[in-house]
Amino acid sequence: MDEKVSRYLVISEQTFGDGDGLRTKVLYATRTAELMFVVPEVADSLGRGDLSAISPGMLAKLRQAQVVVPAAEDELAAIVDRNRAAGRDISRVQYILMPTSYCNMGCVYCGQEHVQGRLGSDHRDRIRDRVLRAARLPSTEHLQIDWFGAEPMMGYAAIKDLSADFIRVADERGLGYSSEIVTNGSLLTPRNLEVLIQECRITKFDITIDGPPEIHDQHRPLKAGGHSFWKIIKTIKKVIDDPAHAHVRFEFRTNVDIHNQDSISRYIDLMAELSFGRPNVTFLLMRVRPWSNDVSAIEMAKTDFAEQELGWLRQMHDRGLTFMRMPNLAKKVTCPAVRTSSELISGKGDIFSCTDQPLVPGLEQETVLGHVTDVELEVFRPRGLYDNWNDDVEAGKSGCRECVFLPTCGGMCPKLWREGYAPCPSYKFNVQGRLGLAAERLGLRQLTTTAG
Amino acid sequence: MSKNSLDALRPALDRMTEAQQAVFSSLSPEEIDLAAKIQTRLDAVSPEVEGQVNNTNNLC
Numbered sequence: 001m002d003e004k005v006s007r008y009l010v011i012s013e014q015t016f017g018d019g020d021g022l023r024t025k026v027l028y029a030t031r032t033a034e035l036m037f038v039v040p041e042v043a044d045s046l047g048r049g050d051l052s053a054i055s056p057g058m059l060a061k062l063r064q065a066q067v068v069v070p071a072a073e074d075e076l077a078a079i080v081d082r083n084r085a086a087g088r089d090i091s092r093v094q095y096i097l098m099p100t101s102y103c104n105m106g107c108v109y110c111g112q113e114h115v116q117g118r119l120g121s122d123h124r125d126r127i128r129d130r131v132l133r134a135a136r137l138p139s140t141e142h143l144q145i146d147w148f149g150a151e152p153m154m155g156y157a158a159i160k161d162l163s164a165d166f167i168r169v170a171d172e173r174g175l176g177y178s179s180e181i182v183t184n185g186s187l188l189t190p191r192n193l194e195v196l197i198q199e200c201r202i203t204k205f206d207i208t209i210d211g212p213p214e215i216h217d218q219h220r221p222l223k224a225g226g227h228s229f230w231k232i233i234k235t236i237k238k239v240i241d242d243p244a245h246a247h248v249r250f251e252f253r254t255n256v257d258i259h260n261q262d263s264i265s266r267y268i269d270l271m272a273e274l275s276f277g278r279p280n281v282t283f284l285l286m287r288v289r290p291w292s293n294d295v296s297a298i299e300m301a302k303t304d305f306a307e308q309e310l311g312w313l314r315q316m317h318d319r320g321l322t323f324m325r326m327p328n329l330a331k332k333v334t335c336p337a338v339r340t341s342s343e344l345i346s347g348k349g350d351i352f353s354c355t356d357q358p359l360v361p362g363l364e365q366e367t368v369l370g371h372v373t374d375v376e377l378e379v380f381r382p383r384g385l386y387d388n389w390n391d392d393v394e395a396g397k398s399g400c401r402e403c404v405f406l407p408t409c410g411g412m413c414p415k416l417w418r419e420g421y422a423p424c425p426s427y428k429f430n431v432q433g434r435l436g437l438a439a440e441r442l443g444l445r446q447l448t449t450t451a452g
Numbered sequence: 453m454s455k456n457s458l459d460a461l462r463p464a465l466d467r468m469t470e471a472q473q474a475v476f477s478s479l480s481p482e483e484i485d486l487a488a489k490i491q492t493r494l495d496a497v498s499p500e501v502e503g504q505v506n507n508t509n510n511l512c
Contacts, residue, residue, distance in 0.1 A: 022489050037490045039482050057479035279498050324501040441500075442493035 002071040005049050006031060008079070008407050009067050010431055015040050016439035017447045024444065026435040031066035031079065031407045033330045035438055079407050080394045086332030087339050087390065090380065093134045094144040094342040097127065097162070099155025101347035101359060105184050105228075107210075107220045109257060109298060111291025112359035114150055119158045123349040126372035128165055134341070134379050135169050142176035143169075147202070150347060150359060153187035163200035180204040185232035186222065193239050197248055204249045207232065211254065211263040212270050219260050233274065240281060250281045257288035257298040261308065268315045277320035284323070285309055290421060292360045302422075306429030317437055325438045326427060327408050334410030337386040345372060353384025356415050386414040399424070405431075464491055 012026040025043035027036040038058070045053050051068060062068040069075060103114045119127070135143050145166055147159055163179065170177040179200060185207040196202045210219040213229040222228055239245055252271070256264060264285065271283070287305040288295055300308075316323050336342035337354040345351055346358040349372040357367040369382045389411060393400045398417040400406045405428050416423040427434055436446060468476065479487065 018489075022486065024486055024490070037486065039480075039486055042483070055478060055480040055483060057475050057477065058483055060475040060478070282501050322498075322501055328500060328502060441497060442490065443496075444493075 003051060003063075003068050004071045004073075005046050005051070006067050006069045007075055008404055009046065010404060010435070011043050011047050012435040012439075013432055014436060014439075015447045016436070016444040018444055022444070023447065024439070026439055027065075027067060028326055028431065028435060029065040029067045030405050031075075031330060033326070033328050033408045034065045035326060035328070035435075036061070036065060036067070037439075037442075076394065076401065076406075080390045083332045083334075083338075083393075083410060084390045087387070089339075090137070090139050090341040091141040092144060092341065093137075093140050093142070094146065094336060094339065095131050095134075096146045096148045096336060096342070096344040096355060097152075098148050098150055098345065098347045098358065099152050099158035099162075100150050102154050103149055103151040103184070104154065104186060104223055105151065105220050106223045107255075108259070109255060109288045109291070109293075109295050111293035111356075112150065113361050114359065117347065119155060119347060119349070123372060124158055124162065126349060127345055128162055130345070130372055130377075131162075131166060132169050135166070135173065135175060137379065140173075140175060142178070145177075145179045147179070147181040147183075148344065148355065149182065149184075151184055151187065152181055153183050153192075155347070156187070156192060159200060160195060167201055177201060178203060180206065182206040184208060184220065184228070185235070186228040188232065188235050190235060190238045193235065197239075197245060203247060204251065206251050206253055207236070208253045208255060209233075209267070210256075211260040211267045215260050215263040215267070219255075236281075237274065240276075240278065246280060248280060251284055252276070252281065253284045253286060255286055255288050256300060256305065256309075257295070258300060259298060261300060264308075264312050265315060268312060268319060268321065272316075272319035272321055277322065279322055282322045282324070283316055285312055285426075287426065289423060290416070290419070291356055292363050302424065302426070303429050306426045309426050310430045310433040313434070313437060317440060325434050325441065326431070330407050331410035334389065334412060334414070335386075337384055337414060338389045338410075340380055340387070343369075343381040349373060351377075351381050353381060354386060354415055356413075385418070389414040392417070398422075403428070 008030040010028040010030065015023055015025055017023045023040055024037045025040045027038055027043060029036065042054055042058055045051065046067065051059065059068060099119050101115045101117055134140060143166060152159065167177055179202045181196065181202050183205065208220065209232065210216045216229040217227040220228065236250055240250065254264065254267065288299050313323060333339045336344065343351055343353060344355055344358065350358065350368045351370040351372065352358050352367060353369060357363050367385060369384055370377050392398055393411055398411060399422055400411045409425055411417065412425060413423040465473065465476065
């Protein structure tokens with residue numbers, strides 16, 4: 001079989017070892033998001049595009065990871081087709097629900113405009129009916145319900161009420177069920193967390209903490225005044241020790257801009273001292289970027305962030321905090337806006353394909369696709385602005401066509417690309433350092449630097 | 453291939469299908485040694501975080 005080295009491959013520039021004879025280079029196969037540790041000679045052969053000296057067994061492993069592919073394959077077309085098929089797959093149905101349009105925080109970088117009010121009972125019933133209609137389709141195998149805001153815990157009653165029916169029908173039909181919540185964490189208590197985990201079957205909590213106490217409280221101020229850092233932290237601390245919650249993941253996300261960048265190191269030390277270094281508590285640092293608003297005065301430059309992030313990730317590594325070195329799942333569907341069977345329903349019952357559209361003045365009115373009270377609405381949402389995203393990629397309308405990370409990233413955010421903003425993930429800019437961290441995780445250290 | 457390498461890989465080998473074992477047997481001795489040492493180190497650390505960066509776009 002005529003074969004070639006995939007264009008979707010990153011090879012570590014460094015060689016790593018243990019000082020006792022072990023020598024390795026790291027491969028990151030972006031088509032499969034697989035990290036591989038190989039003997040340096042294999043990595044060097046791949047770098048030259050030469051497969052002749054690689055053993056049959058290693059070639060088989062490289063084929064499996066799609067590091068070695070058929071020579072005639074148009075890899076870009078294969079990836080785009082793969083992603084198109086995943087976007088059309090309706091076996092997994094995803095609803096992102098905003099049970100309220102209000103948030104009790106007023107973060108400096110937020111692009112949403114929050115308004116008071118929760119889902120009325122009529123709208124709640126319409127949402128219930130709409131979700132269950134999709135859940136009852138013969139094609140549906142998995143129901144995913146994600147709670148989103150504004151601050152979803154302002155609508156806690158709706159979460160409890162709706163989850164009960166979603167779970168009941170999913171169980172009756174033998175569907176898989178998963179649920180996550182994106183929350184500022186300020187309204188969580190040990191009691192409602194227990195309900196969210198046990199009754200609403202939420203298994204992932206995305207909670208944003210923007211630095212040590214005084215920085216977080218300034219960066220993410222409560223509209224009513226007061227502080228939230230210690231309340232959030234103490235609440236989470238109380239529940240993570242319960243063995244019954246071992247399957248639940250708490251992800252502490254930090255939005256980084258010029259105001260809090262200098263405090264991130266202190267935050268990492270604090271979280272380590274508070275014993276958050278555990279497998280089910282993960283840390284994610286994200287650069288503040290536009291949410292249809294102008295954040296140019298406070299955002300960090302991509303490369304500056306990537307460089308600093310590497311230092312913060314190393315510190316997390318040293319302090320025993322859990323974080324993702326490189327994604328280990330290929331991203332076939334970059335966001336809900338490119339999946340036929342994903343939609344967002346806002347606190348007013350409006351239906352969107354993109355999470356960046358609701359509650360954004362002007363954009364909300366321009367991009368709404370329907371309303372839960374529309375009697376003629378099909379089971380899946382009308383097409384939105386970004387359902388043809390993969391056509392854009394293939395046509396070179398974004399920077400993704402030539403990017404080695406397309407298979408693991410998927411393009412990140414079609415909306416930002418259309419607005420002329422490249423939303424590339426930070427690992428694009430610091431992948432070599434991250435491969436080094438992957439080696440260090442196994443106790444290996446850099447042996448040499450290879451020129452070129 | 454050293455006995456140590458084989459011992460380190462034994463649990464993984466036992467889980468392999470026949471086809472996988474055939475692939476494994478055609479690795480070079482140096483590759484098998486490396487695979488064994490890496491496997492030992494992987495077994496000693498907690499599992500890597502699974503997933504993707506930023507599944508639901510959010511700033512909240």
